Amino acid sequence: MNLPQDLKYTASHEWVRLADDGTATIGITDHAQEQLGDVVFVELPDAGRQVKAGEECAVVESVKAASDIYAPLSGEIVEVNQAVVDAPEGINADAYSAWIFRLRPANPADVAQLLDAAAYEAEIGQQD
Amino acid sequence: MTRQTPLHDIHRAAGAKLVDFAGWDMPLHYGSQIEEHHLVRRAAGMFDVSHMLALDLSGTDARTWLRHLLANDVAKLSTPGRALYSCMLNADGGVIDDLIVYHFTPVRYRIVVNAGTADGDLAWMRQNSSGFAVSLAPRRDLAMIAVQGPQAIDAVWQAIPGSREATQGLAAFEAAEFGEMLLARTGYTGEDGIEISLPATQAEATWNALLAAGVKPAGLGARDTLRLEAGMNLYGQDIDASVTPLESGLGWTVDLKSSRDFIGRQALETRPVTRRLVGLVLLQRGVMRAHQTVVTKHGNGETTSGSFSPTMNCAIALARVPRDVAPGDTVHVEVRDRRLPARVVKPPFVRHGKILV
Numbered sequence: 206m207n208l209p210q211d212l213k214y215t216a217s218h219e220w221v222r223l224a225d226d227g228t229a230t231i232g233i234t235d236h237a238q239e240q241l242g243d244v245v246f247v248e249l250p251d252a253g254r255q256v257k258a259g260e261e262c263a264v265v266e267s268v269k270a271a272s273d274i275y276a277p278l279s280g281e282i283v284e285v286n287q288a289v290v291d292a293p294e295g296i297n298a299d300a301y302s303a304w305i306f307r308l309r310p311a312n313p314a315d316v317a318q319l320l321d322a323a324a325y326e327a328e329i330g331q332q333d
Numbered sequence: 334m335t336r337q338t339p340l341h342d343i344h345r346a347a348g349a350k351l352v353d354f355a356g357w358d359m360p361l362h363y364g365s366q367i368e369e370h371h372l373v374r375r376a377a378g379m380f381d382v383s384h385m386l387a388l389d390l391s392g393t394d395a396r397t398w399l400r401h402l403l404a405n406d407v408a409k410l411s412t413p414g415r416a417l418y419s420c421m422l423n424a425d426g427g428v429i430d431d432l433i434v435y436h437f438t439p440v441r442y443r444i445v446v447n448a449g450t451a452d453g454d455l456a457w458m459r460q461n462s463s464g465f466a467v468s469l470a471p472r473r474d475l476a477m478i479a480v481q482g483p484q485a486i487d488a489v490w491q492a493i494p495g496s497r498e499a500t501q502g503l504a505a506f507e508a509a510e511f512g513e514m515l516l517a518r519t520g521y522t523g524e525d526g527i528e529i530s531l532p533a534t535q536a537e538a539t540w541n542a543l544l545a546a547g548v549k550p551a552g553l554g555a556r557d558t559l560r561l562e563a564g565m566n567l568y569g570q571d572i573d574a575s576v577t578p579l580e581s582g583l584g585w586t587v588d589l590k591s592s593r594d595f596i597g598r599q600a601l602e603t604r605p606v607t608r609r610l611v612g613l614v615l616l617q618r619g620v621m622r623a624h625q626t627v628v629t630k631h632g633n634g635e636t637t638s639g640s641f642s643p644t645m646n647c648a649i650a651l652a653r654v655p656r657d658v659a660p661g662d663t664v665h666v667e668v669r670d671r672r673l674p675a676r677v678v679k680p681p682f683v684r685h686g687k688i689l690v
Contacts, residue, residue: 242350242554243367245641246620264669266620268366268554268641271669297365 206329207235209301213316214325215277220301221319229278229316232304233265233296236329241267244293249285250306256282258315263305265296277319280310338383339476339533343540347550355449357384359553366554370643373522373559374686377482378551379543384448387475387530388455389441392467396439401595402461403434404578406588410436414508416519418586420578421454422597426604427574428581430454431566433519435508443515443530445477447568461596476536480548481526481559483686489516489527492542500527521556523563523684558640561649564612564680570623571610571637571651577601580653582610582680608634608653611660612680614690615648619668621675622650626667631655636666644683651680 213221218237222230238244246266256262256276263274284307289295295303310316320328335358344351349360360381362369372378390399399407405419415436421429430450435443446454451471458469480489490497499511500518505525508517515530531539544550557567564582566572572581579587579601587601613636615621621639634654642649650666658664660679665672678690 242362243365245367246618248618266641268558268643271620271622294367 206239207301208322208326210322212301213277213319213321214328215275215319216325216328217275219274219277221277221316222304223316227313228283228307228309229280230304230307231274231277233272233274233300234325235300237272238296238300241265241272242269243267244296247290247293247296247305249287249290250282252282252285254282256280256308265293265305274305276308278308278310278315279312280308283307283309336384338381339536340381340383340478340540343537344381344550349550349552352553354553355384355447357448359384360550362552362554363550366552366558367643369549369551369555370558372549373482373524373551373555374644374683375483377480377484377488377526377548378555379540379548380479380481380551380553380556381476381540382479382528383476383533383536385477386446386448386451386454387472387477388444388446388458389470389472390444390467391441391470392465393440394465394467395442398462398465398467399434399442400593401465402458404587404595404597404601406591406593407434407436407442408591409588412507413437414503414510416506416508416517420572420583420586421457422578422595422601423574424597424600426577426597426600428568428572428576428578429457429574431568431572431583435515435517437510449569474533475530476533477528477530478536478540478543479520479526479528480543481520481522481524483524485524485526485548486518488543488546488548489529491546492548493529493539521563521565522559523565523681524559525685558643561638561640561651562642562644562681562683564651564682566610566651567638576653577604577606579606580608580610607656609656609658610637610651610653611658612678612682612690613639613650613652613664613666613675614645614678614682615650615666615668616663616674616676619671619673620648621666621668625650627652627654627675628665628667628672629654629658629662631657634658634664642682644686645688649682650675
């Protein structure tokens, strides 16, 4: 399973890439796409929306099931990836480049609550 | 403990994602369900369907008994090898199972039933056979491989020496006995193809020969989207004992013309038909799933199967709706927290690679 060490994770299978400008880019993990199967539809949040950590803000649907995507951090959605709507299979091909939305955290210190790769891997082990 | 087919080791070695289906550990896909779907529509794919149960029926009353047991009439079958799709009903007209019966002679037939209903079917058949000179032999010693797609028949001919001569004269829905095999031009995908029934001991070698002939394995995921596009019901999802064939788009399989008295006939003739099974094509992005509410001007209905159609590149569904809902109508489906518009169509959605709706 592909689990980049430089990303942060959530127990609900989002990955988070933290940028120098303080924004966080979010997608779903390789493990999540493998569980879902072929992704056929992605519903994006509106840019500008304020979200709370743990709030549903996007949907990824596969041939098998619909899966809610949760905001890993509280903050404002600053950008969404229209390309992943047009080509949802990109999530299966490379889950870590097919990002879904970008968020500016309300409180930068919140990132400390995210999981690192080892903690996420342990989380998956427990769920299986 | 889930059961395994004779091809289980082959699926594991091929990296299949295995899931429990009706108590059997079966391949869902071997990588990509959508690629497998397209392969069957455009070339050839093969499915392990050994979880389904073949029953050999024999006896001097075989034909008479089937005419009592089944809603469709086996008297329609005259050529040896001819197959018939039928529902088996309870006394209320509810569907106990849907099955295929192959006719060899009036005293010898092969019946193929669904995996999840097999034990109950057999019990029902035995319970309703008293007074008939028939014997039923479950054939768990057999494996079944469904080879489907526009290139499927050629590939079978290449993989199984001598099979061409045995099957080239077959029309659709006909089968030929070939040594210990039964080669049937039947399937569950809306494409042409051959379903091979063969001794379990020969399953791996035949599977490998088909691989060598260019046929790719396909899992139950693709099988489900293929049959849904083909407008074919899935037992336990679109039909079950709570509905009749007349509410399920299966009126064409119920023979009410002959005077024979089959189990469930009286109920079908008296029970009012208030619902029908229709196809839905979603007019917006999103994916319909089973058990979503369908809002129509004639009252509410419910989706029974729904998925993304790889061929049409949009969501499709089967739905049981009030009888007056007609093809061409626009209805609304409650997909998660939204009501999305969908067009009512008459299934099938896709046959032989072509979109029909």
